[in-house]
Amino acid sequence: MKVAICLTGISLGLLGMGYWFPRTAFQELLGLYALAFACYLYLVSIHKKSGLSPFLVVILAMGLRLLLLAAIPGLSDDFYRYLFDGQLLLQGINPYQEIPVLVNAIPENDYWHTLLENMNSPRYYSLYPPLHQFFFWLAALPGEHVFYNVLALRICLLLGEGINLWLMQKLLFHWRMPAHQLSWYAFNPLVIMELTGNLHFEGLVLTGLLLTIYCFGRSNVAGSGLSWASSIAIKLNPLILAPVWIRFWDSKQFWNFFLTASFFVFLLLSPVFFFGGAKNFYQSFRLYQSTFEFNASIYYLIRWLASSFVDYNPIAYLGPFLNLLAALLLLWMGLYQRTFTGDALARKMVWMYLVFLLLQTTIHPWYLIPALGLSVLTPNRSFVVWSGLVFLSYQAYAQPGYTENLWIVAVEYILLGLAVGLFAYREHMYQNSLSGGRVSKR
Secondary structure: OHHHHHHHHHHHHHHHHHHHOOOOOHHHHHHHHHHHHHHHHHHHHHHHHHOOOHHHHHHHHHHHHHOOOOOOOOOOOHHHHHHHHHHHHHOOOOHHHOOHHHOOOOOOOHHHHHHHHHOOOOOOOOOOOHHHHHHHHHHHOOOOOHHHHHHHHHHHHHHHHHHHHHHHHHHHHHOOOOHHHHHHHHOOHHHHHHHHHOOOOHHHHHHHHHHHHHHHHOOOHHHHHHHHHHHHHHOOHHHHHHHHHHHHOOHHHHHHHHHHHHHHHHHHHHHHHHOOOHHHHHHHHHHHHHHOOEOOOHHHHHHHHHOOOOOOOOHHHHHHHHHHHHHHHHHHHHHOOOOOOHHHHHHHHHHHHHHHHHOOOEOOHHHHHHHHHHHOOOOOOHHHHHHHHHHHHHHHHHOHHHOOOHHHHHHHHHHHHHHHHHHHHHHHHHHHHHHOOOOOOO
C-alpha cells in the first residue's frame, strides 16, 4: 500500500510537470517536484526495509518513464535543435557547417518554422558530437513531424535507461552492495524528467560509463576503452575522467587501454574533422565556455568578489581559469588512489564529477545525471541531495529575460555544501577503515 501511494505521488508530479504546466509556472512546478521527490525518498526507504526485488524495481521504474511517452518537452527547448540537426543530416547537410538561421536549403513550411522559432541556439554552429548526431538522424527518419521525431528520440533514451538499470543491478549484486541502492536512480524524478521527459542524452553518457566500469571489473581493457570512448562521443564531458586511468590500470593494461580508447575516440569524432566543421565546432565550444553562465556556484562567488575591483563581467577570464583549475585538481585526484577495485573506481569518478561541476560557469539540472547514476554504486549521496535542490534553478524561466534569483542559487549551494561536507567526512572514515585492512590490487 505504501509503495502504491509513493508511486502515485511520483506519477502525479511527473504528469503535472510533463503535461500540465509550462516552465514559466515555477511555483506549481516546484510544488509538483517537491511532491515527487518526497515520495521518491520515502519509496527508497521502503525498499531499504522491505527488500523489493530488483526485477520489480526495474519494471516500476520503466513504467514511470512511460508516463511521459506522449509528452512534448516543456521544461527544455534543446530538442528543437536536435530535430533540426537530424533533418539536416537526413538531407545530406553537415550541421557543423551551417548556422540554422542562415541555412537556405530547407523547405519553407510550418515544421521548419517551428524548429527555428523555438530553438535556443539558432545563431550558433552545432556543438553536439557525432554519436549524439547519429541519434538526431534516427529521430528524423519518421519525417517532418515533431511528435514522431520526439517519440523516436524518447524510445532511444528509454532503451538506454533499461540498460542502465540492468547494469546497476548487475554491479550492485557483483559487489555485494545493498540492492535498495538501485532505487536512488530508478525512481529519481529529476532523472525521469530530464531524460525521458526533456530528452537529454546524459542517460546514454551514463550507459557508456557504467559499461566502462563493468568491463573494468572483468579486466576487459578493449571493452572498457570502447565504452568510455562512446560516452565521450555523445558528450565531451567524460574526458574529465581521463586522469583516473593512470592509477587504476597497471602499466601494460594502461597502454592497451590508452591506445584502444584513443583509437575509438578519434574514430567516433572523426566526422567533425574529415567532413569539415572542426573550426566551427571549436568556436561554439569556446563560446559556450567563455560566454554562458547559469546556476553556477564557485564562479558566481568569485564573480561577486571581483565586482569590487572590475566594472565588467570577467567570465572570459574566469571561465578558462576555472577550467584550468579543474584540470589540475582532477589530475591530482586521479594520481591519488589507495584501492583499485571497481567500487573504488566508481567512488573516484563521482568525486571527480563533483569537483568539475562546482567549477563550471553553467550547470543545468541534467548535467548531474551521469554522476548521480554512478553514485548509486557508492555510499556518496551528494548528487541525490543536489538532484533535489537543482530544480530551484528553473525559477529563472519564470522571470523576464530568464533572470536568476541569486539568493535562491545561494540557498541551493549552501545546502549542497553541507551535504558534501558530510559525505566527504564519511568517505574519509571509510577510506581509513580500508587502510588498516584489505587493500585491493589492480
